[in-house]
Every structure is written in structure tokens, then in C-alpha cells.
Amino acid sequence: MPDSVTGRRRRWIVLGIGNPDRGDDAAGRAVVRLLRGAPPDGVEIVEQDGEATALLAQLDGAAAAFVVDACASGAPAGAVQRFDVGRGPLPRAAFGLSTHGFGLAEAIELARALGQLPQKCVVYAIEGGRFEAGAPLSPPVAAAVVALAEQLRAEIGADARPGEEQHA
Amino acid sequence: MAVKTIKVDYLARVEGEGALKVVIRDGAVESAELRIFEPPRFFEAFLRGRDYSEAPDIVARICGICPVAYQMSAVQAIENALGVAVTGPLRDLRRLLYCGEWIESHTLHIYMLHAPDFLGYEGAIELARDHPEIVRRGLALKKAGNAIMSLVGGREIHPINVRVGGFYRTPRRRELQPLAEQLKWARDAALETVRWVAGFDFPERERDYEFVALRHESDYPIDEGRIASSCGLDIAPRQFEEYFEEAQVEHSTALHARRRGGGPYLVGPLARYSLNFDRLSPLAQAAAREAGLGPVCANPYRSIAVRAVEVVYACDEALRLIDAYEEPERPAVAAQPRAGVGHGATEAPRGLLYHRYRLEADGAIAEARIVPPTSQNQASIEEDLRRFIGGWLDLPDEALRHRCEQTVRNHDPCISCATHFLQLEIDHAR
Numbered sequence: 001m002p003d004s005v006t007g008r009r010r011r012w013i014v015l016g017i018g019n020p021d022r023g024d025d026a027a028g029r030a031v032v033r034l035l036r037g038a039p040p041d042g043v044e045i046v047e048q049d050g051e052a053t054a055l056l057a058q059l060d061g062a063a064a065a066f067v068v069d070a071c072a073s074g075a076p077a078g079a080v081q082r083f084d085v086g087r088g089p090l091p092r093a094a095f096g097l098s099t100h101g102f103g104l105a106e107a108i109e110l111a112r113a114l115g116q117l118p119q120k121c122v123v124y125a126i127e128g129g130r131f132e133a134g135a136p137l138s139p140p141v142a143a144a145v146v147a148l149a150e151q152l153r154a155e156i157g158a159d160a161r162p163g164e165e166q167h168a
Numbered sequence: 169m170a171v172k173t174i175k176v177d178y179l180a181r182v183e184g185e186g187a188l189k190v191v192i193r194d195g196a197v198e199s200a201e202l203r204i205f206e207p208p209r210f211f212e213a214f215l216r217g218r219d220y221s222e223a224p225d226i227v228a229r230i231c232g233i234c235p236v237a238y239q240m241s242a243v244q245a246i247e248n249a250l251g252v253a254v255t256g257p258l259r260d261l262r263r264l265l266y267c268g269e270w271i272e273s274h275t276l277h278i279y280m281l282h283a284p285d286f287l288g289y290e291g292a293i294e295l296a297r298d299h300p301e302i303v304r305r306g307l308a309l310k311k312a313g314n315a316i317m318s319l320v321g322g323r324e325i326h327p328i329n330v331r332v333g334g335f336y337r338t339p340r341r342r343e344l345q346p347l348a349e350q351l352k353w354a355r356d357a358a359l360e361t362v363r364w365v366a367g368f369d370f371p372e373r374e375r376d377y378e379f380v381a382l383r384h385e386s387d388y389p390i391d392e393g394r395i396a397s398s399c400g401l402d403i404a405p406r407q408f409e410e411y412f413e414e415a416q417v418e419h420s421t422a423l424h425a426r427r428r429g430g431g432p433y434l435v436g437p438l439a440r441y442s443l444n445f446d447r448l449s450p451l452a453q454a455a456a457r458e459a460g461l462g463p464v465c466a467n468p469y470r471s472i473a474v475r476a477v478e479v480v481y482a483c484d485e486a487l488r489l490i491d492a493y494e495e496p497e498r499p500a501v502a503a504q505p506r507a508g509v510g511h512g513a514t515e516a517p518r519g520l521l522y523h524r525y526r527l528e529a530d531g532a533i534a535e536a537r538i539v540p541p542t543s544q545n546q547a548s549i550e551e552d553l554r555r556f557i558g559g560w561l562d563l564p565d566e567a568l569r570h571r572c573e574q575t576v577r578n579h580d581p582c583i584s585c586a587t588h589f590l591q592l593e594i595d596h597a598r
């Protein structure tokens with residue numbers, strides 16, 4: 001039987017979501033690429049395009065997941081929001097920019113319904129300013145990417161080390 | 169005079185962005201319009217001036233759900249222009265890759281997009297809350313399709329291993345064995361899927377469609393064949409444009425396809441199945457019969473069952489191909505650039521996908537034409553709405569709107585790979 005059914009070893013992941021060729025939509029992937037250079041101990045770094053079932057497969061079996069995505073909530077470009085989705089769902093309107101109407105918000109709710117949501121699951125959303133094909137990150141988003149990578153490194157380091165039991 | 173307008177500004181549970189408008193006047197359906205955006209038109213322009221070898225990677229970007237279909241129609245058309253024949257294990261590997269896409273795409277539609285319509289759920293999340301084990305089965309089945317895409321195509325979405333003449337790298341026999349184990353599980357899960365959907369309550373609605381699909385001398389049509397129809401058409405892919413045309417309609421950015429001198433026609437699972445039941449494997453035929461399907465199915469609401477039968481077939485066929493696989497001597501047949509025109513037609517999960525390319529002597533693409541299945545089906549989907557919705561006008565607005573959406577979802581339209589928001593609205597005008 002496939003491992004999504006049987007479950008995998010428990011692990012920590014940082015997941016960057018977005019289209020690398022659509023301006024600020026690449027923000028999530030840019031953050032995890034900065035972490036990839038010197039990843040926090042034992043943490044898996046993953047990039048994805050945001051398709052819900054692939055996201056779900058990544059969340060499955062993870063003890064902790066830090067997800068970074070771009071969003072369009074109406075805030076100024078580069079603004080960063082933090083959502084502890086263990087406590088409640090994401091506001092879907094801000095995360096509706098998936099390719100097939102089935103994106104991060106849906107993946108998280110599907111994981112919750114299936115009992116596969118990691119015990120710790122945090123979503124960081126960077127407000128995008130432009131999403132044109134082929135555009136680079138806008139300056140405020142590029143600055144937010146660097147700051148968030150550092151913040152994330154600190155947050156992961158402040159938590160108990162991966163591999164130590166977190167969910168007694 | 170009473171006029172009621174049902175508007176769905178953004179259709180949910182379809183691939184991409186689309187809207188729906190149905191006008192009901194004095195108790196009868198006056199008009200039904202499905203509005204869609206169609207990105208492949210831009211791709212035809214992107215392709216111009218590029219080398220033919222770039223086409224598989226460019227067209228893969230047209231759709232995140234059916235990239236293999238676009239790649240396969242493209243390489244077939246370009247090979248046709250270059251006079252290259254891809255046969256034996258290389259053809260089998262392409263068919264195997266395509267089976268992966270069918271499993272992935274059909275399973276997504278069955279479990280996540282369409283089943284909630286029959287079970288009274290808002291969507292897959294609500295379905296998962298009550299029936300987590302069923303949704304887990306769907307996700308695991310889809311994953312078997314992804315596994316084929318990863319191994320043969322190089323990655324799960326937008327495969328990178330396909331080239332004109334074959335592949336960049338072909339797998340070793342031993343690499344395919346773990347896939348076979350996963351596919352045996354998937355084939356059983358697909359059979360359970362057929363039994364599950366066969367128990368749904370289907371509206372008794374049928375239409376006398378002109379079905380159009382590929383027909384192959386021995387195989388269920390996926391990667392090659394002649395173009396056949398239930399009205400007796402039997403043509404080579406190169407004749408497609410002699411028999412079919414596309415016309416502009418005011419309410420949509422997509423072109424409507426029709427038979428020249430005729431009307432709308434239907435491509436997709438119902439057409440494939442009804443023209444090729446005899447080409448299904450014995451296991452898939454038995455599953456269809458067990459589900460109460462005859463050799464022809466003209467009830468679009470039963471398309472979910474036909475899709476489930478095709479998933480059984482795709483698993484069965486993938487296992488057959490893996491079992492028979494012999495490692496090819498070279499990963500690709502050599503091709504030399506030359507001026508010419510080539511045509512390709514394969515069966516995307518949603519139906520016939522036609523490509524034509526005109527190449528310059530140096531291999532540059534001078535012209536590209538892509539006719540995707542959803543644009544071919546758009547007129548038929550609107551006709552379904554006009555014919556079927558009339559029997560449900562007594563339903564409350566919410567239920568009627570749901571029936572309209574379900575009627576669209578029967579055909580799994582892949583409207584675009586664009587931004588998608590969900591917003592529903594009904595207007596009354598009296």
C-alpha cells in the first residue's frame with residue numbers, strides 16, 4: 001500500500017509554495033531557497049507549485065510543518081502574516097490563487113478532515129504586489145523574503161530540536 | 169412574463185476559471201452560456217520561431233493536469249512532419265506515461281470534483297469529514313498515477329523527460345518493478361472505485377451525441393489511432409481540419425468547435441468508451457458491466473462511472489506494458505530537421521487533442537495549431553444545459569444552480585490554468 005496510507009516516519013518540513021516564474025508568487029520558494037543553503041538540523045526543505053494533493057502528501061506524516069506562500073489579501077506588498085492553522089482554517093479568500101481552484105487552504109482543511117494535519121502547522125504569508133509572468137520579486141517582497149528566512153530559522157531553532165519528542 | 173437568470177460567476181470544482189449563465193423565460197430554458205478563457209491560443213504564438221525540440225517542454229506548460237497529453241500530441245505531430253516513426257518499447261513507454269496521467273487526472277475528478285455532486289457535499293473537504301477512508305483511497309490511487317509520471321516523465325507535473333523521437337532517458341526494467349507493485353494495489357482500488365460510483369443516484373438523461381474519439385486497430389485509444397465518430401466518420405489525424413472547424417462566439421474567449429456542415433459533437437470518456445468498448449481489457453469490460461454500463465453510454469451523468477472504468481483500464485494497461493517492457497537500445501529515434509507539416513491526435517483525459525505544426529527547413533516552428541478537448545465540448549455542454557435543465561425548473565434556486573454546475577462538471581472541463589476564485593450568485597429578473 002502507498003505510504004500516504006500507511007504513514008511515514010515523523011519529520012519536520014519547511015515548505016515553500018509558488019510559481020517561480022510569476023513575480024511575487026515565487027516568494028515562498030525564495031524563502032526556502034535561502035534556508036536550503038544551511039538548513040536547520042534535520043529539517044526537510046521542500047518546494048512545490050501549490051497543487052493541493054501534492055501538498056497534502058507532504059503534510060502527511062510530518063510532526064511539524066512551516067509553510068511559506070504568497071498571498072493577496074489587500075495588505076501592502078511585503079507584509080507578512082503568520083497563521084497557526086492548528087487553531088483554525090486559513091482565510092480562503094487570500095489564498096485563492098491556486099492553479100486549479102484547489103490550493104493551500106483546501107489542502108490544509110483536507111489534511112484536518114483526514115486527521116493528517118501536523119501537530120504543529122504554521123503558515124507564513126507574504127503579501128505579493130505583482131504576479132506577471134516572468135517578473136522578478138518586487139523590492140518590498142524581496143526584502144520580506146530575507147527577513148522571513150531569518151525569522152523562520154530562529155523560530156525553528158527556538159523550538160525543541162527535530163527528532164526530540166514534541167507530541168507527548 | 170417571468171425571466172430567471174442563473175449566474176455562476178466562477179464555477180467551482182472545474183479546472184480553471186469559468187462562468188455560467190442560464191436564462192429561463194416563462195418556464196423554459198431560453199439560453200445557456202458557458203464562458204471560458206482558453207490559454208492554448210497564446211501558446212500557439214509562443215511556439216512560433218522556436219526550435220521543434222523545445223515544443224514538448226513548452227506545451228507541457230499549457231496544463232498542470234494533462235501536460236502529457238499536450239506533449240504526446242506535439243511530439244506525434246512533429247515526428248509526422250519529420251518522417252520519424254516511434255514504435256516498440258519507446259511507444260510503450262509513452263503509453264505507460266499517458267496511463268499515469270489518466271489515472272491522476274480521472275481520479276482527481278472522480279473523488280475531488282465530481283463525487284461530491286452525487287453525495288450532497290459542498291466539496292471534497294466535507295466528503296472527507298464523513299468518509300475519510302474513501303478520500304484516502306482516492307488520494308492513494310492518484311498517487312499511483314503520480315508515481316508513473318515521476319519515473320517515466322522525470323517529475324510529477326510538467327514532465328521533463330519527453331523529447332521528439334522518444335525520451336532523454338529510459339528506465340531500466342528493475343526500476344519499473346516497484347511501480348508494478350503499487351499499480352496492483354491501484355488496480356484493486358480502481359475496481360472499488362467503480363463499485364462505489366456505480367451506487368450513485370444518476371439522473372435519467374440521455375442525448376443522441378455525435379461521439380468523436382480515436383479508434384486504433386487493436387488498442388483502447390490513448391496515444392494514437394484514426395479519428396472516428398458515431399456517425400460513421402473514419403479519418404486520419406491529418407484530415408481533422410477538413411472535417412472540423414472552430415467558430416467565434418460572442419460570450420466566450422474560447423472558440424466553439426463543430427463538424428463542418430454539421431453541429432456540435434462530444435469528445436472525452438463517453439465518446440471513447442462508446443466507440444471503443446471492444447478495445448477495453450476483459451477486466452475493465454467486466455467492471456463496466458458490473459457497474460450497469462452497456463457498451464454505449466449516452467448519459468453524461470454516468471460519465472463518472474465511465475471515468476472509473478477507464479482508471480481500471482489504465483492500471484491494467486500500465487501493468488501489461490511494464491510486464492512486456494524490454495529496455496530499448498537507444499532512448500530516442502534520431503530526427504533531422506526538414507521543412508514540412510505534421511499532424512498529431514491523442515486522447516487527453518478530457519478527450520481528443522489535435523496539434524498541427526508547420527516546420528521550416530532548419531527545424532524552427534513556423535506555425536502551430538492546438539485544438540483542446542474542452543473547446544470541442546463547449547457547444548455540447550451548453551446543449552446539455554438547454555436540454556436537461558428544463559425538467560428541473562421547479563427546484564429551489566440553490567438546487568437548480570447545483571444541477572447546472574453538475575451538468576457542466578459531467579464533462580470535466582479544463583477551462584484554464586488561471587487564477588480561480590469561488591463566488592456564486594443568482595439574479596432574478598421579472
